[in-house]
Amino acid sequence: MTSKASTLKLLRQIHLYFGVFISPAILFFAITGALQTFSLHETTKGSDYKPPAWIVKLGQLHKKQTLVVPVRKPQPPAPGAAPTKAADASAPAASKPLLPDAIAPKPKNLLPMKLFFLLVSIGLVISTFTGIYMAYKYNRNKSWVTGLLVAGIAVPLLLLLF
Template identity: 55%
Template sequence: MARKHLFLHYTRYTHLYLGVFIAPALLFFAFTGALQTFSLHETTRGSSYKPPAWIATLAQIHKKQTMTVPVRKLPLPGAQAANPKSDKTDKPDKMDKPQPSAVLAKQHNPLPLKLFFLLVSIGLFISTLSGLYMSYRYSRNRKLITALLITGVVIPIALLYL
């Protein structure tokens, strides 16, 4: 019985300390993932929307672990006519006819799934915050909790600038 109690004791504290250490990253990924779910980090073709720089930068950190946001080159209006590969007079393209999978893809409405993932992001964010609250409320070693939380913030930022 003592071994089982000891195992649960160490498991609980491992969960507590690892959870506090990774909580800042979880909060970051939940927030930036929610932004990316609705493509708030990028400009779409034919749209006048330009994402704020901070959203584009956070999304780039989330996706590519760098703060350098690539500049997208917009195609020039006459560029396709000048491109010899785009000349369709040589042979017919298989994509001229709509493929069955393409027709199905056009009928799919992604909004319900996007709303579900937004709900998951909000749930992860709130769950992480409540876990941090409980770690302070029910832990005897608040200095260690604070040190782990600060370390979980500082290490990723330091690694980002290496």
Template identity: 50%
Template sequence: MSLSHHFLRTTRTVHLYLGIFTAPMLLFFAITGGLQSFGLHETSRGSSYAPPAWLASMAQLHKKQTTVMPLRRARPPEAPIAVAKPDVPTVKPLPAGRADAKPGKNLLPMKTFFGLVALGLLTSVSSGLYMAWRYSRKPRLFGAVLFAGISVPLLLQLF
């Protein structure tokens, strides 16, 4: 067997088992990222929506690698508007959001795009796992590596 053939075979094997090991986390990131792009993991001001605890916890794990939810500080009360003298122009307060945010921008197309990207990643990883399992010559090794890819992140959560 030539050196280039041996290198290609080794590269394919490493790619296969690294893909199997990382597939569970890629699926997790695709699902939680897709849900986060629509803001389903957090409450918004002026809304009665409260996200499910599991969704908020998984979003926190996605973003901060921990399931511990930070305590939110109470919003300070808005200061009363001072009455200005007639010869002094009044300054309008900035909106509660970011000062540089452009009002009226439609975010739905970009959110939809990222949701479709998450769905594409989910489909791609799932089909890759199926093909790796279906055409595997070593199903026990496939199962062991997949189990390791699921259990290692769960065990790391204990630390």
């Protein structure tokens, strides 16, 4: 076997073994990223939506590498919120916005970008599963593949405990 061929074979093996080891993490980040793209892990102002606890925890793990979700303090009223009666009397007339509503910029439609990132997440999931399939199908040493796949699941779970 020539030097080029043996180097290529070694690189393919390294790619295969690293790919199998990190494939559970890729699947996790692709799925939780898709959930976050559509803000399914958080509530929004003025909405009755309350995300399921498991989605909140997975989102927290994706973003902050912990399952501990901090308790959020209630937000103080916005500066433009309805002022108290005492503040009404002393509020200057200049506190009104300088720009009329007609000049305010139109909000951008984010749905096309969100759909693109959803497509990317689906592509990552499909590509990862086909990579795992090919690792088993075309590799003689299936015990290494299984061991690395199990390790790719076990290592992050163990790191959560410590």
